[in-house]
Amino acid sequence: QPVRKVNTSGQFMDGAEKSNFWKIMNQYGVDIYFAGDVHSSTASISKDPNSTVVQIVSRGNPFNHFLHIYTNDTAIDVTLYNEVGTKGKLNTNYTEYGHLTIDKSIPTKVNIESSGELELVDPESVLIRFDFEEIVPLGTRQVFALNDNDNLMLSSVDIQGIVCTESMLNTGTLGSQYDAQVGNLRIANSNRLEAGYAVRFRPKSRFAIYGVGPFSGGEIISFSMWIRPAFIAGNRREMVLFHYATGARPSDGKETLTLTIAKGVPILYYSPNLQFEAVGVNVVDKKWHQIAVS
DSSP states (O other), rough: OOOOOOOSOOOOOTTTGHHHHHHHHHHHHOOOOEEEEESEEEEEOOOOOOOOOOEOOOOOOOOOOOOEEOOSSSSSEEEEEEEEEESSSSOOEEEEEEEEEEEETTTTEEEEEEETTTSBOOTOOOOSSSOOOHHHHTSSSSSTTOOOOSSSSSOEEEEETTTEEEEEEEOTTTTTGGEEEESSOOEEOOGGGGSOOEEOOOOOOOOEESSBOOTTOOOOOOEHHHHHEOHHHHSSSEEEEEEEEESSSSTTTOOEEEEEEEEEEEEEEEEEEEEEHHHHHOOSSSSOOEEEEE
């Protein structure tokens, strides 16, 4: 954890590298552990200094990703291939999309090189980040599984009743799988901002991420954002700033992590029936505010 995920229940092993299974792999010098289920590809290695196991989670269905693995006495070479073509599937044409090599030619020093979609993910890095500097056409780069029977990459999607034809690129570690699909957004005039860039949201604006996860149960989630709510949006409506859940309206029994603003007060929902309000805070004051949650 964390790994890229698409359309999946996100099954995972309790305890991860602290589990007996992982300890046995370390004990017997296992180099790579292959996993699946999450319909996307990620390579990672534990921060535990006693662990040298590389985890590769890969996508296969429907034959649009596959791994080529070559081994000899001193090295393991893994190449990830991605489908390209004009059809939605079964193009039978592939290009290299990631590469990872474990070199053990020096017995006392294991050298790992990785690139592309198989570049080792640092779990302590910023996984998903948006700088709000540019809005690009949807399909500028591929989001795996965001396709149909006719196209590997879509040029439009429907988000809560709004047809969206644009995208905002994720500059975080997890890359294109967590690009945002957006609609009815406008980049604010940077000359009127205190610093950096910003995007103006309205009631019909949409900003969603097709990838799920990347965390599973028991993982720590942290996020932050800078906001400057308009008077009407902050005081007359409950505006959703961040929503991490199983759906737009999760059932009462499902946990969620949702941040909203109502009457100028930030509200954090842990479930539809459990919420925490920021006491004595009103962020609708024509100033920029940073909100951080962990």
